[in-house]
Amino acid sequence: MTLLQQKKYEPLTESSAIALAVRLRIFPTTSVLTCKEIGDGNLNLVFRVIDNQTSKSIIIKQALPYAKVVGESWPLTLKRATIEAEALKFFKTLAPDYVPTVFYSDQEFAITVMEDLSHLTIARTGLIQGQRYPLLAEHLGEYLANTLFYTSDFGLDQQKKKELVAKFINPELCKITEDLVFTDPFFNSPTNEFETELENDVKGLWSDQQLRLQTALLKKSFLTEAEVLLHGDLHTGSVFASETETKVIDPEFAYFGPAGFDLGQVIANLLFQAIAFEEKRDIILNDIETFWRVFVEHFSTLWNTQNVEPYSITEGYLSIIIDKYLKDAIGFAGCELIRRTIGLAHVADLDGIEDLNNRIHAKRSALKIGRHFILSRNDYKSITDLLRNLEF
């Protein structure tokens, strides 16, 4: 990359980040720029570069060649920065309102220069703090209708889809999902982490052979079903939001997989709110219903107007697809509920409950609902059916 002075990968500093911004001519040549590293340093460096006169700003994100999780460090491919930048650019063409603009990316230096979203809040953080995002559910429904439809064999040229499947092969990050979402939490694995009070509940899950079989099938679906280009990690921590705006970020797990996976992660991560905060349960359940309704409405419109598959006009085909997505989404949501409660990567919605009894109760709810979703996913015909029968 001629835009950087170094020849091969090394981490940027605040001053070399400014130098990059200057060379990219994103700001007027007369600008005085300042820069601050604002990342948490676990996986990526995140530099915010500001023009002091106009207050215009950009983000320069650089992947680090390792991941720090619970104190341990392990090597992690820099290729994830390329996957992330390419996915952002592609998703931007499909759902422009809900994806930040990428100005520049560089594969060798694992750098993505993009729109600064600092005026928004990470949805999970805002939700935990009691913020209400009245359009979040609707926006995510529309985002997924577009990205899932246009990357499926229904919305994408057959040749192009296969090229994209190859381009977004993502073995290392998929392995993280396969282990941490689908495997470790269901076995007595050293990566798991949970309160001793949950030990009996967890042992109950581990000895449940029917649960294990159904989880095996969900894992197989994730491993083999190249239905659509997934975001791959679509929890509320991957969403920037305000009362009016929603932007989906961090698609480094992007990969062609089953559509229900993204849908299920949204459902599960909204549900954590309903589990953690009794007082807003109705609102959140209503949001999940809205999310699904908007997704189905938009997806159906795209199906009926933009479809490239000759079979799409066959009576009953769309219903079968939506029904499959629903059942898959419920199953994947079940996996997410369980793994975020007892696996390696927890959610602040539950971990942040200070009172031990309340926290244990909420986590038991998450495990119970998760188990139920996985075991009973094929019994449900509608999202309303599902939400009406929840026991917290």
Add this chain to the structure above:
Amino acid sequence: MTLLQQKKYEPLTESSAIALAVRLRIFPTTSVLTCKEIGDGNLNLVFRVIDNQTSKSIIIKQALPYAKVVGESWPLTLKRATIEAEALKFFKTLAPDYVPTVFYSDQEFAITVMEDLSHLTIARTGLIQGQRYPLLAEHLGEYLANTLFYTSDFGLDQQKKKELVAKFINPELCKITEDLVFTDPFFNSPTNEFETELENDVKGLWSDQQLRLQTALLKKSFLTEAEVLLHGDLHTGSVFASETETKVIDPEFAYFGPAGFDLGQVIANLLFQAIAFEEKRDIILNDIETFWRVFVEHFSTLWNTQNVEPYSITEGYLSIIIDKYLKDAIGFAGCELIRRTIGLAHVADLDGIEDLNNRIHAKRSALKIGRHFILSRNDYKSITDLLRNLEF
């Protein structure tokens, strides 16, 4: 390629084929070699190079940059030669007894130099001539147990599998299958070809909405389910056989798809024999049963002894997988029965029936059985169930 005198792709001649064999040092330097082009010239050049003293011989196969089908010529990627050579080499490591040896391959020149199998007969040709191959069914069952198991997420390292999925992305040849197997025969498409006597039967298929819906689902499975590395065109014309030997050739359609596809093509193409030749119906049905039994036995042994998936020990998982493969295989066999009867590429088993009435009757049987397979595939629990109820 330094082994060839020309610099870029051009078709070999008999003399340049000999020159290549000499440079590859496959024969002793003192050998006197002769060469004959023995291909049908439709898709590939096939040169047989013989050492006159020892009678040792090899095959040099070169892809042509076009395909001739029913007189028309269309461009066809040379990349298929690379896919074919790479698939042969990989399958050889998985099922060494049933795959020819590749001595050399060159991507740019679309050349594969391989074992000469001229002592064997193409199974379809031999079967039509009344030859009996007593081990064919068993061998194909074992071949598929090995290739399907070791290329699935049960038998292959997760990272390696994803790299192979990318390597065997095969858009152009998949498109041929998607159109000619799954789409055109079920619509009034110009590629279809059938006797006027079948017109009412064919119109019946085209107006059968339930059939169309079920075929749509089978096509979706072929488009999205990257379960295993398929041969992709495993009919009896892709098999060399004798009474004791079986070799599977021509995997240029290789691609990660649903395991049932290869299984179903074997079943359908054996069934054409049972449809065309009443007198050997019992033998062929017995062969299909043997094929399936051997496949399940070998696959189950590999599952139990070589599995890399932690969930594989879960009670009931293997049965679910075998059951899925069976139902998929029945559905895909149904598509093959129909498309080989009324689509673009027919089979000599049926087309070779000289008496018009007998031929039409056989073709009606193929259509009826094909339709039944597609519609009722999920009702069958065993291959015996399926074969016992056949109406010819």
